[in-house]
Amino acid sequence: MKFAVIGTGKTGGKVLEILDKDQIVGPFDSTNKPSAKELEKADAAILFVPGPAVEELIEPLLESGIPAAWGTTGYEWPGDLDAQLKQKNIKWLRASNFSLGMNIVRRCLNVIGQSSSVLTDPTFHIHEIHHVHKQDAPSGTAISWEEWLGKDAEITSERKGDIKGIHQLEVSSDTESIKLEHEAHDRKIFAEGAIWAAEQLVKEEVDPGFHRLSTIFDNIMKQL
Structure with missing residues (x-):
């Protein structure tokens, strides 16, 4: 499975450490911004970016159509985003903490x-x-x-x-x-959780829309 890694800071850097090189698309940051065409090379995206960076990332991600796991706080998500994702048959999730x-x-x-x-x-x-x-x-x-x-x-x-x-x-x-x-003793727990979440998004059991990590987690627990 290939992951577009967007955001190479402290936590995004941990994602890059965990993944094998051939699993990484990008990585992307403020000096190397992703296009929809580049994102289409990945099965899913993992984003650890600050709130102000979200606006310019939403459009290329929507255009690419790939699932995305967002580790962004301090951002007011558009009220119609869930409806947009459902209409385009796209699966995203967000979490304030991926542990x-x-x-x-x-x-x-x-x-x-x-x-x-x-x-x-x-x-x-x-x-x-x-x-x-x-x-x-x-x-x-x-x-x-x-x-x-x-x-x-x-x-x-x-x-x-x-x-x-x-x-x-x-x-x-x-x-x-x-x-x-x-x-949290190591930021690795957030990276591991984001990778796990992105892996869940590609499964057929997850419906299109804008999910919370908690919803995905609870559904998995019910299956155990």
């Missing part, structure tokens, strides 16, 4: 949020820590944690060193606390 372990955490957060009704006046605090070069705060993953929890939470952010990503939840009441933490 497959994070999807296990997501399922835990669903349970914690639903079960917290038995606690007396609980409060919810999500704290995220990332490297000093991360542009968005709070992280897209922290925002997703609140969504997965299904409760209003205080979200705080910290930027220091070269931390790959730490996300913490504390649920507190007057009588007890619950804590959950996920830490």
Whole structure:
């Protein structure tokens, strides 16, 4: 399977390290932008690009028709994108965090949020820590944690060193606390997850449209 790798930064670079050379189409970045014709040489695209770079990539990707796994946060996706993809019979997905372990955490957060009704006046605090070069705060993953929890939470952010990503939840009441933490030790987990996601998109079981990684992950879990 061949992958068009778009974005060669810290995480995109990990994708390139994992893939064999004959699996890579590109790679592409701001100095070597992909055309639809070049993208058609790949079975799927993997993108780790900042939000401002998305606009000029959407059109060539739509024209190429290949599946795409987007690791982009801090971007407001067009409201009609899902309809466009369905009309063109194209499959894309997006994720704020491609860690497959994070999807296990997501399922835990669903349970914690639903079960917290038995606690007396609980409060919810999500704290995220990332490297000093991360542009968005709070992280897209922290925002997703609140969504997965299904409760209003205080979200705080910290930027220091070269931390790959730490996300913490504390649920507190007057009588007890619950804590959950996920830490990324190596950006390789995001690259591995993106490759896995792109591989799922080429399967016939996945319908055209703009999916979340969580939907694809849960469907796979149901099959196990």
